[in-house]
Amino acid sequence: MRPLLEVQGIEKRFGTVTAVDGVSLDVAENEFFALLGASGSGKTTLLRMLAGFEDPSGGRVLLDGADITKVPPNHRPVNLMFQSYALFPHMTVRANISYGLEMERLPKAEIARRVDEMLGVIQLEGLAHRKPDQLSGGQKQRVALARALVKRPRLLLLDEPLGALDKKLRSAMQLELKRLQHEVGITFIVVTHDQEEALVMADRIAILKDGKLLQCGTPREVYERPIDRYAADFIGVMNFFEGYPQDGALQVKGATFTSTDPMPQGAAAGAVAAVRPERIRLGRGENTLAGTVRAMAYHGLDLQLHVDTAAGPVTLRLTADVAEAQPLHPGDPVTLGWSARDTRLFPA
Amino acid sequence: MNQRASTALMAPALAWLTALMVVPCLLILALAFFRRGLYGGIEYTFTLENLALVFDPLYAGIFLNSARVAGTAAIIACVIGYAAAYAIAAMPRRHQPMLLFFAVLPFWSNYLIRTYAWIVLLNREGLIVQGARWIGIEGELPPLLYTQGTVIVGLVYSYLPFVILACYAPLSRLNPEIAEASFDLGASSWTTFRRVTLPMTLPGIAVGAVFVFVLSIGNFVTPALLGGGQFQMIGNTIYAQFLTANDWPFGAALSMVLIAIMMGLLFLQTLAVERGSGGRVRDA
Known part of the structure; x- marks a missing residue:
């Protein structure tokens, strides 16, 4: 039609x-x-x-x-x-x-x-x-x-x-x-x-x-599926990690991330891995980062957690029940994980 | 600001106006209720004869004619002035102050000189007649000076800047999206003007019209110079009563009626302005 x-x-x-x-x-x-x-x-x-x-x-x-x-x-x-x-x-x-x-x-x-x-x-x-x-x-x-x-x-x-x-x-x-x-x-x-x-x-x-x-x-x-870094940043909140490709994965500071996305063209000069806050969980995953809790913001329905890691600051959201089951305080060490499926790759 | 402070700030202006304007005016107007003395003086006995005489057909006729002349001038000035204000408001914003300045410029020159300039332009050997002869128009030309039409043209010319300013204010503050909305809803440009722009800027026209009317009906310079004493307007009549006939009580009576008319119109104008606010772009 x-x-x-x-x-x-x-x-x-x-x-x-x-x-x-x-x-x-x-x-x-x-x-x-x-x-x-x-x-x-x-x-x-x-x-x-x-x-x-x-x-x-x-x-x-x-x-x-x-x-x-x-x-x-x-x-x-x-x-x-x-x-x-x-x-x-x-x-x-x-x-x-x-x-x-x-x-x-x-x-x-x-x-x-x-x-x-x-x-x-x-x-x-x-x-x-x-x-x-x-x-x-x-x-x-x-x-x-x-x-x-x-x-x-x-x-x-x-x-x-x-x-x-x-x-x-x-x-x-x-x-x-x-x-x-x-x-x-x-x-x-x-x-x-x-x-x-x-x-x-x-x-x-x-x-x-x-x-x-x-x-x-x-x-x-x-x-x-934002088309590029700008779109990813403009819609919603997104964590970005800049790095270089190595053996089909993206080498960032202090970690290596895998993604189901193909490596973008021209990635040799640098690429960006991106993940939404709500896709990050506590504990290890296909992609894992260790860090320290810097700050927490209570939003009622969920808790927004700001974590400092070697790869840079990361924002994640924990639902109220998860946050209550595992009380966190600024300064606490945490391990963050997410799957390769939730990891986007963009040209730098 | 508290009430005492505002009273204190207003006091000088109030005192000035009361002592130098309201009191003398009231004294003059009070004369209307006294008799004229035998040799031009004033005889302090109460009478309503002067006021009654104002409504004598002779003087009522002068009033009516003055109102007609002033009304015609007001209508013509509003049509021309609104069109000019509309055009200025439609110009790019940065050009508007300059255009307004030019529109108002004649107003800052001496009224008498401007009016005399018209005599130079319009008299029997004036520029217009010479121009007509030069392009080959022969024979008797209609008189350009000393007619009622000339007086109206002179009044319109004098007070046009008022109308332009009065109409420009609401036009420039119109939210352009309102006219666009009318257009978007299917109205033509003319319908948009008639049903949206004009009603929203009517207060400006009312202000301009009342200004021209009030200033014209009491005017005596323009009728005297451009009308050449061929016909009387109420301003000339009052002038004559005070300065020629030496009949101050009757002059005061005429003035009183004129002032009453003006006050009534200004009051209505204020009402119109009060009611017709809104629809402007709100200050952020």
Whole structure:
């Protein structure tokens, strides 16, 4: 089946700066897709090109197979939820939501019906007559979402949709967004700099770096199989050990690590072994390191342990039961182990 | 800051305004309730005749005509000024202060000189007539000076900087994403302007319009110079009562009604500004 959205080699240059540099990606119908990148990675520029607010310097955008590269925003079946929400301050919640439908010149009765329905979906029926100034941050966010969703776009673009909310509300809204997306059956593309948010919400994640597409895959793929050191570092926490290959293994300071990954090309000049904190256990493993506990951070659900080793500092996470069974204190000697399967190898 | 400190800080300004403006104005306005003396002096007997005379068709007519002239000037100034402010606000941010400076520049030169300059431009042998002759337009040209239209043009010219500044303030503070949101939801540029940008910047227009109206309706220099005494505005009438007819009580009565109109409008303007806040980019 043809993907809903096809982005083909899209580029955007501002003077001498290339903000987006030949990005190609496909998004399937009903997919929850995340564009993940640090600030300056070009993710917002890419989103604005999909909405029609920026003219690409090169490349094409196809929606349902039709070229929409030159179609202005008001004629695209695509809606954008702005980071600032951009609610109309002089209009009530109801007027904000019905605005887009009025632009479609729908009959009054249908507009009223669809707005009521949408107010129900976002659970703000009681606040329909409020002005945006009289709403909390979370409520504004939901109105902004409703205003875009009520148009039933083919594609909804969300620019840092949860960026302005506090942490607790944010994790609640992550699940809420996913539920809503499922309920309305609209394809979502979310821009975020928060890797955790992308992992929780998205069906697939595209990691952008310096305007280029670095890696695209399911959350599991990008977390477990990052394509390079940058991607590994950007998503989640990762321990890195620099070393040199020797007999198919990686020789690092004070230890030798084996991996199921093939040795990367050009590794003779140096390579990096990487392992996630939650993959490291106490005791020996296929790969083993000895060290001393430097510090511990209690996180409730688990315990984060910082260990100094000959190969450098290592971070690992112990679940609460393991930590309780074997109490540790700063200064205690520990042995850390993990399997070759959990060891990634990257070029230096 | 505690209340005592703010009272102390406000005291000099309050004393200054009270002693040098409010009191003299009240004294002049009080004259409205006294009779005019036989030889121009004031006879201190209470009367409402002066106020009644203000509503005589002759003077009420002058009021209405002044309001019409001032209203027309206010509308024209708002249309031109809003367009200019809109264009300035759409320019790159670093150019905006310079453009505003140029827009306001005429305002810093002497009002009288500026108005006289118009006479040089518009009189029978003025630059415009000479220009018309030079490009070959023959025959009797319509009078450019000493018409109501000329007065309106002069008033618009004088007070345009006020309107540009008043409209620029809300326009420059608009979050551009709000207009983009309208565009994104399917509105055309015109609809976006009509339903989003204009209503959000209406307070600026209200401020500008009231300024032009209030300053125009009481103006006497422009009607005197550019109108050439061909028709009277209320400012000229008051001027004449005080300085020519020597009828201070009636001049005071006219002033009182004029001030009441101005105060009412300024009050409404304040209300409009109070209500129309929000929708700006919040300061981080």
